Amino acid sequence: MIASDAQSPQLAKKKFLRDATVHVQDTGHRTFVQKALGGYFVSRDAQKARYRDWEQARDAASLAKWSAVNRLDELLPLFVANFEANGGQVHWARDAEEARRIILDLVREAKAKAIIKSKCMTSEEIHLNAALEKDGYGVIESDLGEFIQQLRGEPPYHFVFPCMHVRREEISDLFGKFLGTPPTSSPEELTMIARRHMRQLYVDADVGITGANFLVAETGQISITENEGNARLTAALPRVHISLSGIEKVVEHLDDLAVLLPILATAGAGQQMTCYNTLYAGPRRDGECDGPEEMHLVLLDNSRTAILADPEQRDSLHCIRCGACLNVCPIFKNVGGFTYGTTYQGPIGSVITPHLRGLSDWNHLSAASSLCGACSDVCPVRIDIHHHLLHNRRNAARTAPNRLEKFGHQIFVIVASRPWLFAAGGAIFRRTLGVLKRLPLPLLRDWMATRTLPAAPRKSFRQQWRQAGKDSL
Amino acid sequence: MKAAVGTLAAGGMSARDTILLRVREALRLPAPMPHFKSLLPSVGSDIPSTHAGSTSSAGLAILPLDVARPWLPDGGDTPESQLAILATNLEKLRAQMHRVADLSAAADFVLSLARTRDWKRVAYHGHALVEPLLAGVPCATYRVDGADAFDKSALEHCDAGITACDAIVAQTGSILVSSATSGGRSLSILPHVHIVVATLDQIVSTLGDALHAAKHRGAGRMPSMLSFITGPSRTGDIERILVLGAHGPKELILILVG
Amino acid sequence: MKISLFIPCFVDQMTPQVGVAVAQVFERLGHTCEFRSGQTCCGQPSFNSGYWDEAREVAIRAIGVFDGAEVVVGPSGSCVAMMRVFYPELLKDTPHETAALDLAARTFEFGEFLVKKLGVTDVGARFPHRVTYHDGCHGLRELRVKDEPRQLLRAVRDLELLECDEAESCCGFGGLFSVKFPMISAAMAEVKGGSLARTQCDYIVSSDPSCQLQLDGWLQRNWRSPTGTIPRTIHLAEVLAGAPT
Numbered sequence: 001m002i003a004s005d006a007q008s009p010q011l012a013k014k015k016f017l018r019d020a021t022v023h024v025q026d027t028g029h030r031t032f033v034q035k036a037l038g039g040y041f042v043s044r045d046a047q048k049a050r051y052r053d054w055e056q057a058r059d060a061a062s063l064a065k066w067s068a069v070n071r072l073d074e075l076l077p078l079f080v081a082n083f084e085a086n087g088g089q090v091h092w093a094r095d096a097e098e099a100r101r102i103i104l105d106l107v108r109e110a111k112a113k114a115i116i117k118s119k120c121m122t123s124e125e126i127h128l129n130a131a132l133e134k135d136g137y138g139v140i141e142s143d144l145g146e147f148i149q150q151l152r153g154e155p156p157y158h159f160v161f162p163c164m165h166v167r168r169e170e171i172s173d174l175f176g177k178f179l180g181t182p183p184t185s186s187p188e189e190l191t192m193i194a195r196r197h198m199r200q201l202y203v204d205a206d207v208g209i210t211g212a213n214f215l216v217a218e219t220g221q222i223s224i225t226e227n228e229g230n231a232r233l234t235a236a237l238p239r240v241h242i243s244l245s246g247i248e249k250v251v252e253h254l255d256d257l258a259v260l261l262p263i264l265a266t267a268g269a270g271q272q273m274t275c276y277n278t279l280y281a282g283p284r285r286d287g288e289c290d291g292p293e294e295m296h297l298v299l300l301d302n303s304r305t306a307i308l309a310d311p312e313q314r315d316s317l318h319c320i321r322c323g324a325c326l327n328v329c330p331i332f333k334n335v336g337g338f339t340y341g342t343t344y345q346g347p348i349g350s351v352i353t354p355h356l357r358g359l360s361d362w363n364h365l366s367a368a369s370s371l372c373g374a375c376s377d378v379c380p381v382r383i384d385i386h387h388h389l390l391h392n393r394r395n396a397a398r399t400a401p402n403r404l405e406k407f408g409h410q411i412f413v414i415v416a417s418r419p420w421l422f423a424a425g426g427a428i429f430r431r432t433l434g435v436l437k438r439l440p441l442p443l444l445r446d447w448m449a450t451r452t453l454p455a456a457p458r459k460s461f462r463q464q465w466r467q468a469g470k471d472s473l
Numbered sequence: 474m475k476a477a478v479g480t481l482a483a484g485g486m487s488a489r490d491t492i493l494l495r496v497r498e499a500l501r502l503p504a505p506m507p508h509f510k511s512l513l514p515s516v517g518s519d520i521p522s523t524h525a526g527s528t529s530s531a532g533l534a535i536l537p538l539d540v541a542r543p544w545l546p547d548g549g550d551t552p553e554s555q556l557a558i559l560a561t562n563l564e565k566l567r568a569q570m571h572r573v574a575d576l577s578a579a580a581d582f583v584l585s586l587a588r589t590r591d592w593k594r595v596a597y598h599g600h601a602l603v604e605p606l607l608a609g610v611p612c613a614t615y616r617v618d619g620a621d622a623f624d625k626s627a628l629e630h631c632d633a634g635i636t637a638c639d640a641i642v643a644q645t646g647s648i649l650v651s652s653a654t655s656g657g658r659s660l661s662i663l664p665h666v667h668i669v670v671a672t673l674d675q676i677v678s679t680l681g682d683a684l685h686a687a688k689h690r691g692a693g694r695m696p697s698m699l700s701f702i703t704g705p706s707r708t709g710d711i712e713r714i715l716v717l718g719a720h721g722p723k724e725l726i727l728i729l730v731g
Numbered sequence: 732m733k734i735s736l737f738i739p740c741f742v743d744q745m746t747p748q749v750g751v752a753v754a755q756v757f758e759r760l761g762h763t764c765e766f767r768s769g770q771t772c773c774g775q776p777s778f779n780s781g782y783w784d785e786a787r788e789v790a791i792r793a794i795g796v797f798d799g800a801e802v803v804v805g806p807s808g809s810c811v812a813m814m815r816v817f818y819p820e821l822l823k824d825t826p827h828e829t830a831a832l833d834l835a836a837r838t839f840e841f842g843e844f845l846v847k848k849l850g851v852t853d854v855g856a857r858f859p860h861r862v863t864y865h866d867g868c869h870g871l872r873e874l875r876v877k878d879e880p881r882q883l884l885r886a887v888r889d890l891e892l893l894e895c896d897e898a899e900s901c902c903g904f905g906g907l908f909s910v911k912f913p914m915i916s917a918a919m920a921e922v923k924g925g926s927l928a929r930t931q932c933d934y935i936v937s938s939d940p941s942c943q944l945q946l947d948g949w950l951q952r953n954w955r956s957p958t959g960t961i962p963r964t965i966h967l968a969e970v971l972a973g974a975p976t
Binding site for chain 1: 487488489491492493495496497498499500502503504505506507508509544545546547562565598617618623625626629645646647652653656657658659660662663679680681684685687688691694695696697698699700701702703704705706707708709710711712713714716718719720721722
Binding site for chain 1: 738740742743744745746747748750751754764766768769770771772774776777778779780781782783785788789792868869871872873899900901903904905906908909910911912913914915916917918919920922944945947948949951952953
């Protein structure tokens with residue numbers, strides 16, 4: 001069982017409400033982030049239009065993940081056997097702590113002096129960097145966005161666009177402070193600064209840590225998707241390559257990537273294909289002039305088997321971490337990535353975090369949604385995201401109901417089951433609405449402060465219908 | 474039955490066995506299939522969407538594993554159409570395509586690049602398509618797969634790297650390189666300029682075609698790295714503005730011979 | 732055809748004119764309407780909050796109320812979605828599952844019913860104003876209603892139909908969501924309401940009275956337009972019945 005991040009059930013929720021309130025009032029920040037996302041919609045729609053049948057492509061992607069996840073008992077061992085036959089070494093981690101320990105041991109055995117890392121959300125999930133640093137190992141994040149966040153001392157804002165909330169002037173100041181470079185407002189120059197800074201680090205690093213997007217069972221290869229080329233360098237130059245992946249990333253056939261790689265790029269970033277999609281079969285082979293001498297893959301459970309065991313929500317393991325659901329979510333766009341307080345933000349984060357970290361602590365994320373369904377509409381692998389938020393709410397109401405809320409709903413059932421009581425209650429409500437509106441009700445204070453409430457009609461529909469002598473039963 | 478977390482007590486299960494056992498137990502209950510849009514009845518149907526998926530208990534054969542997927546973007550059916558689609562894609566990706574009649578013309582092109590850019594050192598690997606391109610290049614050259622062990626620093630100081638490739642995918646404008654055919658892993662990613670030399674018959678229509686061919690060419694011994702390169706390196710991390718040359722090559726030049 | 736009116740609790744008590752307009756439109760087209768006064772609420776607030784046992788009781792009752800009705804039509808995307816999409820899930824593996832599926836097959840949203848079932852786009856209405864349409868999320872994504880309201884609006888005489896740039900964004904109501912997370916709800920209303928108002932329409936047309944409450948509430952309180960006028964929300968049925976209230 002996973003210990004929740006040491007917070008009392010109400011603390012995470014209170015923090016969420018506080019952060020959300022602060023954030024929605026920061027109009028400058030909201031506008032900046034929403035503008036940044038605007039371009040995504042344009043590119044994504046253009047790329048979608050190139051598909052001859054986008055919905056069928058989603059069906060194919062969805063089927064590929066569904067069949068892999070539902071045969072994980074067969075395909076995971078098959079993948080491992082093939083990967084090991086390629087010369088790769090597999091390590092199994094039941095939870096975050098075990099994964100950290102395994103990686104620390106590998107780094108120690110490698111006598112690592114310099115570690116370079118490419119983007120890996122799973123490593124955020126297990127808080128790997130902090131553990132490595134505590135043991136005295138410096139870790140450089142090579143992905144530009146992750147590097148910027150590392151310098152800022154912040155986690156990623158969005159799991160595909162880690163620093164989308166940061167302005168170029170702030171990045172310029174950051175580089176000035178940490179790298180001693182002169183100020184510039186050009187994104188191109190800023191990128192070149194990071195590029196120049198990294199190059200020697202790639203050459204010097206003796207251990208490279210990456211994630212994985214897909215684990216191909218048929219061939220025993222891991223697939224890594226990226227735009228910058230930093231993952232390719234991380235897996236090319238250091239002597240030891242360590243990859244960390246959740247067990248759910250398995251796909252059965254190499255051919256599945258023919259639809260998964262483009263759809264990941266289109267839904268996630270509005271691209272036709274991400275710049276580098278690389279398949280690693282193991283460490284360097286005989287006859288190859290370069291490449292790591294050792295390749296290790298750490299396979300992580302960390303409650304994924306718990307999600308697997310829930311047939312209703314098992315499909316949330318199909319997630320290919322494209323981030324499309326974040327991009328379309330009005331909650332995300334208005335509260336920002338940090339408000340969630342979790343590794344995985346946005347709709348998919350709200351679905352899986354209760355499984356990863358405990359329902360009683362984190363069910364407020366599932367409640368903080370209007371259930372608009374934009375997420376499910378955009379998900380390339382057809383995860384029923386917004387319905388899972390409903391399922392989480394149901395599970396929370398069953399296992400840890402709010403007594404007052406439950407009582408309120410029970411009262412409502414009593415009223416709704418008696419039309420005469422319903423009509424009477426409605427009439428009273430309408431008569432007193434004028435007064436109620438002026439009462440300082442603490443629970444409704446914020447709701448009432450942001451809107452004008454309507455005037456109540458004198459007669460309800462049923463009253464008018466009856467008085468018109470119309471047909472009713 | 475769960476093994477103690479984080480320990481391997483005497484007689485206790487390994488992490489591997491624990492996880493696989495959890496997986497097997499978890500999968501005892503079947504999950505409904507996703508709600509395939511293309512399988513639902515047509516517009517106007519009254520079947521609620523949440524219900525349609527769960528009634529299916531059919532096996533995995535609803536959509537055949539079909540290599541020729543008509544719903545993905547077009548890759549072209551003929552060499553002419555494939556080349557045209559490729560050219561359009563490469564242009565959108567800001568990769569350069571240069572057609573030459575033969576290797577000698579290719580070498581001239583490389584020579585002119587080296588001169589105008591004032592390159593000091595060019596890296597390459599041993600390959601019938603690549604080696605001729607270095608003929609007459611005025612600057613120093615570095616062969617990554619030569620007799621001496623690979624030298625990262627030497628490669629880092631090269632202005633350009635020249636490689637062959639496994640295939641070129643028209644559908645996406647991607648170039649497939651591998652550690653077996655393209656001089657290892659680093660040559661196609663570290664230098665600032667990546668030049669790929671290929672012949673027309675290396676162009677395939679779709680990503681699926683390229684994956685299929687790679688699998689069979691590998692014949693049980695895949696190269697340790699296969700990489701689809703789709704344009705020069707790029708990032709949108711700073712205010713979502715596109716910048717080329719984040720860490721990988723800033724320029725990608727494809728020389729098509731034939 | 733005899734049409735059984737499904738008048739959501741909110742419409743019954745707070746916006747009865749919407750129900751009246753629905754009946755007027757159907758009667759003008761030559762159909763008879765009935766209103767089964769045993770109906771109260773579809774149970775969505777409890778369902779959305781996760782209190783499914785409570786919601787189930789309300790649902791079972793509602794199914795009973797509409798037993799035998801030929802068709803059930805309601806002027807609310809969210810309430811119709813509750814009955815059509817969620818009742819079968821809510822009552823799965825219970826003795827009421829078949830009845831839920833049966834009801835689902837004959838329950839329709841107002842605009843969808845006119846166009847898809849009655850085959851009508853021109854109801855003989857006149858509404859000489861500039862309007863824009865707000866796509867309510869349940870209607871849009873659970874019921875797949877997008878074109879039908881627009882087809883109906885385009886057939887209305889003297890009506891100018893505008894599109895905003897955030898047509899498919901959520902208004903931020905989400906039922907109890909707006910009460911539990913009022914600040915987020917307000918921010919979403921600002922985005923959607925602002926986008927709708929910037930079309931400089933006279934009316935914002937919606938097929939969902941709860942969206943209307945949300946948008947009206949926010950706009951009336953917060954919208955500052957250069958002309959000083961604030962667009963009002965109105966239900967599609969009211970437009971088709973031909974007169975704003």
